[in-house]
Amino acid sequence: MKLSVLVPAYNLQNFIAECLLSVLEQETDFDFEVIVCDDASTDKTQAVIATLETLFPNKLSAIYKTENQGLAANMSTLLAAAKGEYIAYLDGDDIALPSKLQRQVEYLDTHDDCHMVYHESDMFDSVTDKTIKLYSKDFYNWSYIPARSTIEHMIKYGTYMQASSVMFRNHSNLSKTVSPKCKIIFDYAFYINNAGYLQANVDFIPEVLGRYRLHENSFGQQTSRSFDRREQSLRDIELACELSSQFGIKPDLIKAGIAHHRFAAALYFLARDANDLFLKYIELASNSGLFFNDKHQTAYENRQNPNKLKNLLSDAA
Known part of the structure; x- marks a missing residue:
């Protein structure tokens, strides 16, 4: 077959x-x-x-x-x-x-x-x-x-x-x-x-x-109607990254992948005015001091001012 x-x-x-x-x-x-x-x-x-x-x-x-x-x-x-x-x-x-x-x-x-x-x-x-x-x-x-x-x-x-x-x-x-x-x-x-x-x-x-x-x-x-589902989705994604260690993937790459997915989740919550969840995940995504791209760094530096950040990201788009 x-x-x-x-x-x-x-x-x-x-x-x-x-x-x-x-x-x-x-x-x-x-x-x-x-x-x-x-x-x-x-x-x-x-x-x-x-x-x-x-x-x-x-x-x-x-x-x-x-x-x-x-x-x-x-x-x-x-x-x-x-x-x-x-x-x-x-x-x-x-x-x-x-x-x-x-x-x-x-x-x-x-x-x-x-x-x-x-x-x-x-x-x-x-x-x-x-x-x-x-x-x-x-x-x-x-x-x-x-x-x-x-x-x-x-x-x-x-x-x-x-x-x-x-x-x-x-x-x-x-x-x-x-x-x-x-x-x-x-x-x-x-x-x-x-x-x-x-x-x-x-x-x-x-x-x-x-x-x-x-x-x-x-x-x-379904996920767009539930922040809990979006958070569970992120946990599933993080698990998938972690499982790749069995194939010899270096820990730094796994950490970078997880950080990027947390950054993506942070932007998801920012766009939906869930500012507490945005702050939670942008800080988790940035705790290593390494940023996925300039947008990530901008989001972290302006994390305490979501409205300003939305304008900055809109202008950069």
Whole structure:
């Protein structure tokens, strides 16, 4: 089997059919399997998946859990079932564009020194179907990301790869790549772990080969409604950075990555007038005396005057 496409699902009755069909209907010159694991959905997600199973009996395999166990356990189940030479992940509410699988498999087949490959993704509003922005090229740190990156870039600069855009080579440590302590941000630790075990060169395909759906219950929307979720997301991100020490990543780089993520969280809270949380995280991000960039130093130096700082950052934009 050349490729396994892994799709976790939970309460996605409005989106799971479009997601699965977007991969099941792709034309390729290789064999691939699509494995979907439903985490005991309470809506009609399982019924939708079951219908598609009857239509694609040789390509779609479904696993139905009877107890909700969370994304980490769901992903462990999917990884255990995967038989492909290559692994692709697809969130159950995202969409693969028609040439995604062929394009990424061809890239890995013809670039032996590449271990993970990701593509550009179109972030779109689920209600209007309108593009909001490109995920990678419009990422705030994109200027720091080379066409071939490594685990060090992932730690230092963050989630510039959209979760559903990545394909990587299968390996003997696949079962060790799930970090069950992560509660909200799963993909960051997952891809850092895979990059570490593969000692990966991570290449970028600039073509838009997937669509990242934003809707009322998507991760970003839920997080925007809860500061607690944003803080938990940061803890997950910090954990992912810390776990990279097992791959020989130097402590100074891990500290720099964590400091940068705290700085990003500080700006998030500043923009939402959560000044106490801004102050908390800008001080945590700056306690080493090292700054990610000039913007970071400006934020720290003006941390006691948030309104002035907003004007300074606005003028510098």
